[in-house]
Amino acid sequence: MIKILAACGAGVNSSHQIKDALEREMGDRGYDVKCDAVMVKDITEDMISKYDIFTPIAKTDLGFTPSIPVIDAGPILYRIAAMAKPVYDKVEETIKKEGLK
């Protein structure tokens, strides 16, 4: 299973939308993806090391350099296919490049 960490300021709206969208789209593309939605302030180096990809809304300063690939997922929030597709493609590209399963 591929584990993705989505994050936003409050952990209630944006990150949950990213989570729902990534699980649905990556599932449709044939990948077994589980995404968790959290608040940025709760993320630690230890927590992030348990995931394969980090998808914040925008460029995010965590106070440390994430050890996993980071993909800004904000455009997904618009729910416009043309804006979301490059994000999905980048996630898929990362899954392939990193050999994630």
Place this chain on the structure above:
Amino acid sequence: MQTEKEEPLFVEDTVYLSSKTTAEEVIKEISDKLLSEGLVKPAFYENVIGREKDYPTGIDLSVVDESLPNIAIPHTEGEFVNVRRVIPVHLEHPVTFKNMIDPSSSMEVKFLFMILNNDPEGQSNILAQIMNFCTTTSPNDLGTFFKSTDTSAIYKFLKRSFEEQNM
């Protein structure tokens, strides 16, 4: 998918107009009203403002249609609210917010959807519904809606549009 158990997302009495000119002033004005209605906790305002600085919520709608004004969706964690509801606020003057997906840039906003969400799990995503509304309603209708200063008309349009989404 909405269920019968869900509270309505919009309530006519909590649709507001604001003549304030800064994000802090608008959010304070509306937070005070929501607090007096018992819809949020006393720490709501400070937490929304704090979050807005670190994780802004302005959404550039020019990418949807160039004629549309921008919106913002100020919100905070569920522990500071008592209900699940969206608070629409028509802004009489443009108010500057930073861009949610590019916090280094600012934009002028003319309408707020303040999200009170005490139940992010297991129910239809409120932000997704707001974005569906903004991207699937005709730009002409949206333009008229965003200009309206009639809180009853704002409420009715939102209620009808969101119900249609969930049919």
